[in-house]
Amino acid sequence: MFLWNLIKQDRGGQVLLALLALAIIIVPILNSLPSDHPLHIPTYVVAVMGKYLTLALLALSVDLVWGYLGILTLGHGAFFALGGYVMGMYLMRQIGDRGVYGNPELPDFMVFLNYDSLPWYWTGLDQFWFAAIMIVLVPGVLAYVFGALAFRSRVSGVYLSIITQALTFALMLAFFRNEMGFGGNNGLTDFKDMLGFNLQARETRVGLFVASAVALALGYLLCRAVTQSRLGKVCVAVRDAESRSRFMGYRVENVKLWVFTLSAMIAGVAGALYVPQVGIINPNEFSPLNSIEIVVWVAVGGRATLYGAVAGAIFINYAKTWFTTELPDVWLFALGAIFILVTVLMPKGIVGLLRRKESST
């Protein structure tokens, strides 16, 4: 009942959730068809679609803070990557003695770098439940500390955007260092299995796809619950007239802090689901360019609608996959062209275009 009330007024959300439910049912069936069947979906395609869904979840988290709260974050890739690294560490611990060096305790890169024992921050990550907590906690704590410093001192606008860029850039440089104990520029890879399931197996891939779809649906409902609550209205108030809401007695910094932290946690979950599906996490995920791209997805899809962010992320990433296989040299130009066209012709993104069509007919 509560869930239905959330999306009763929300056509886009209904469509999105219906599509996700459909995908959860249809994709595993089509994937299990014999490979010469015309409707068969190959497993690698399932994995790619699962990846898109995790990126859509990431875009959702950015829309929550940018669309509704007006914080143009250019560092959300950092929270995504941290969630991914936690998952990567868990997967590394699952390899056990099947690594090249056959060390039951230490991952290969640590043996190579002459570590005697696991660094303290790798402790406990062989347990899935502990990793699952850390996946939300690590990005959450970083976002909380960062936000507490930035929002208390009332950094906003373009200055905040620059600091978020600096945050993700600093993390990238740090993770590139071998001494950090995260595999340096090679990152973490060569994963074997997760919760005892072989990551290369067809069933595991489908399972991860379903998990990503469920996570996206839950993430959507959570963001929708926040934006429909009075807190969500305060967010919009802060976005539109920050000082007015202060003079009305709202602690703007606390509102920003908690919503930003929640958003970082969602990004962390997205990262954690992304890593087992692509099979690697390395410091390039922290690169500032990645974070800017997320904002482009949201802008292309349509800001402050939530489902627009999902549509934008899937559209751009599908285009990226298509261009990089068919016309690899053209991709960056195409991305630039899409962004310019969207800003000039559809300032409200794909969603805005659909709405305009709907209201004109």
Added chain:
Amino acid sequence: MSQPSLLSEIKDKNRVFSFMQSQASPMLNVDKQILLYLEGLSVSFDGFKAINDLNLYIRDGELRCIIGPNGAGKTTMMDIITGKTKPDTGSAWFGQTINLLELDEPAIAQAGIGRKFQKPTVFESLSVYDNLVLAMPDERKVFSLLFAKLNGEQSDRIDEVITLIGLKENKAMRAGSLSHGQKQWLEIGMLLMQKPRLLLVDEPVAGMTHQEMDRTAELLVSLSGNHSVVVVEHDMDFVRQLAGKDRTVTVLHQGSVLAEGSMDQVQNNRKVIEVYLGE
């Protein structure tokens, strides 16, 4: 000796410990009938003295008009009262007990000071109704906002205010698409929802028709008594209408009080005539 007394303090089960008491807004105390004290305030921006040794007292329930030429420091004064600007020297107290200089904007608003800006500022992408909901003083903490629901009493109050400001028909409309005058009214309505003890109103009739001006004057006069109202205004006709025969008018000039008294006294004051009309 302090230990036995500490022990007896702990044993007193009715005692509320100081760390349990809210620091932000101790109870407002207006025993002396004065709601707002501004004493010896000075503030300068890059060497320019916007406020210069300003002294001003607002009585509880009073309607006070403040006039002054451009650059007299009217807006800066409001900024100091609401916590946006910190003065270089001087003190600002709300009642006997609340030191405004120690609080930030949200704390001052929660203590009971509301402010209406010169340019109407409403939350443009929210509906008229939601604008009023947000102005309600009840919920301010992030987590209680997440689960906040309107109760019957609260929605009655919103209906009351929305009728008073004449926007009942426009309830579901986006505040951004209201006319300028309607936005002014909505902002006044938001202040009414906020139930402030002291209402600071910056040029409320800018851009209003004569009819709307009359209604605004009526409303502000009816608010005084329960609330203290401070109106900053350029429009002399409006000030005359508000001040009537016996209300106090304060003239600011170059950051300090030039004259204070009834409208007639102020208008016949030589210094005021000099400032306004030149030598």
